[in-house]
Amino acid sequence: MNRQADFKDLFVHSTGVEDALLERYNLSGPRYTSYPTAPVWQDAFGADALTTMLAKTQTKQVALPYSLYIHLPFCESRCHFCACNVVVTKQTQHAEKYLELLFQEIDLLLPHLDLSRPVMQFHLGGGTPTYMTPQQLERLWVKINQHFNFHPQAEISLEADPRVTTREHLETLARLGFNRISMGVQDVDPTVQEAIHRVQSVEETQTLIDTARAVGFDGVNVDLIYGLPHQTAESFYETVATIIRLNPDRLAVYNYAHVPWMAPWQSYMPQEAMPKGTEKYVIFRQATKQFLEAGYVYIGMDHYAKPNDEMARAWDDASLHRNFMGYTVRAGQAELVGLGLSAISSWKGYYSQNVKKLSQYETAISSGRLPTWRGYALSDDDLLRQAVIMQLMCQNRLDFASIDAQFKITFESYFADALEALEPLEADGLLSIENRRIEFSPLGRIFSRNIAMPFDAYLQAQVSGSQKPLFSKTL
Ligand code: SF4
Known part of the structure; x- marks a missing residue:
């Protein structure tokens, strides 16, 4: 079979x-990027509980590899569909201050980790990581590299917004060893883009993909979303056809999650123009058909990959794993170490998450405490x-x-x-x-x-x- x-x-x-x-x-x-899921975790699990747990698990006996995630929360403007934890500002001096706090968080955490373990996966997420300048990203990378022991086959990746990512960003990151890039597109239709407050031309996306490949990135991921205002089966057919022409290695096609009680700006989008009921299924079915006909294979939930991509091979040989970054190939059973605002860590037997507000993050770090908000010890x-x-x-x-x-x-x-x-x-x-x-x-x-x-x-x-x-x- x-x-x-x-x-x-x-x-x-x-x-x-x-x-x-x-x-x-x-x-x-x-x-199920975790079990138990985040709503079960407890505020009572703070920095002290975390360091007690780390003392038990960061030992030679456990010795699992690490996967590192760093959250860079800044964006120049807010996309109205987005429910991520972001800080919207055009005042770029905030990024410099945040970087200093991040360095201090790293210094606070390092004594609790087993730094001899290999790092199999490293990811910069956000927000918009390329909101930072190439020089700031290089300083961050140097800081991490001073302390952690990267496996030669580690996946080193980032999320990049085609609207703000420059050739200099990509050249710098490729030189540092970044090998996979993931970019949000959502939809290429101008009417949809207006409605979601994210206008991004196909040319910008194409340029980012071409440049990433030219400077040496091995893998390109593209994210789309279905369920957005003004999307129809016909319009999304064109979006999917356009993306297939751009030839990414992996695709994610997320179902838009309408949660205006958590993300009130979602109400700015015209509700009456959102596809509903069977219309959404038609869009999903059709996009899946298009990707399969174009030769992609289905990985799971909302992910597709080229058959020769290592994610497709990992699905075939049952070595695929899942963590807060979604499906992962090289991280295996690694412990995930999350750094930065709202970042989640997944340790052997427990979870922890950092505070979500910049002011809380600053207060904790300035007083020499890990910025842990909540966590959970698994039974x-x-x-x-x-x-x-x-x-x-x-x-x-x-x-x-x-x-x-x-x-x-x-x-x-x-x-x-x-x-x-x-x-x-x-x-x-x-x-x-x-x-x-x-x-x-x-x-x-x-x-x-x-x-x-x-x-x-x-x-x-x-x-x-x-x-x-x-x-x-x-x-
Ligand atoms: S989708 Fe990306 S660029 Fe837009 S607000 Fe969210 S994190 Fe920022």
Whole structure:
């Protein structure tokens, strides 16, 4: 059985994905970049709890590699769809001050880490990392490099906004060793771009891709969003066709998450012009068909890659992992160390997150404290469910015997409720449970979150205890 070929068959050659079924499973659900998910974490877990935990885990016995994430929060203007933690300002002196705080945070954290471990992944996210000048980014890189031990095959990447990223940025970053670049496009249609307050020409995107390749970046990722105002199946067809011509190695096509109670500026976009119901499914189905016909393979959730891209190979050989940056290839089981405003860290057995406001970040660091806002120590039950959910999300199958062996349980007894909850999904053809194994069908692969959700011990309480949906829709 070739799972990629079966998936392509479903979307390209058959009309077997019905609107009614898509509607039935289009529920609010976590993206499972962590388990338990962030709303479960506790404010009571602060800097002291973090350093106590670090003393237990940053030892030679644990010795997992590191993945580093640095959050650079500044943007020149706000895109109205964006719910990221950003600081919008044109006053570039803020960036210099932030860089100094970041250096101090690094110095505060370093004594708690095992610096002999290899770094397998490094990512600058935001915000807009290239809001910083090439010289500022180089100083940041030098600071990190002084202390951390990079693996020769490490993935070193950044998010770049084509509107503000210069050739000098790319030449500097390529010289420093950056090898992957990810850029937001969202939609190329001018009417959509006006409505979302992000006007970016195809030429700007093309220039950034061409320059990145010319100066030596190995991998180019492009992000699109569906569900934005004025998008139609016809208009998004043109967007996808344009992006396929630009030939990125990986694509993400995110479902727009409308959360105006968290991101009030989303209300500036014309609600009545947003595609709804089946129109959204048509856009999703059509974009998936276009990517598959162009030769990309489906990785999971909203990700596609060229078949020779290492992410596609990692999916094939079941070595794909997931962390706060999404699907990851080289980070494996690495501990993720997040630095900067709102950055999340994922340690062996616990999570921690930095404060979200610049003023709080500055106060903590100026008084010599790690800027930890909240965190969570996983119980044995959490670790077991985390292993199950990550395997379902990354491999789209689960072997009960491997979980039994790892956690000394009998899967069917421990997860009797979850297996019962999966019965209707099995009846709808999303998966099969046979021979002590869950196997997703091609259709089930687009609903990996729905299949993982019954294994989440917190979800029911979270959903019923909240006035507003905490998570985006699965489609
Ligand atoms: S989408 Fe990117 S550029 Fe736009 S506001 Fe969000 S982080 Fe800034």
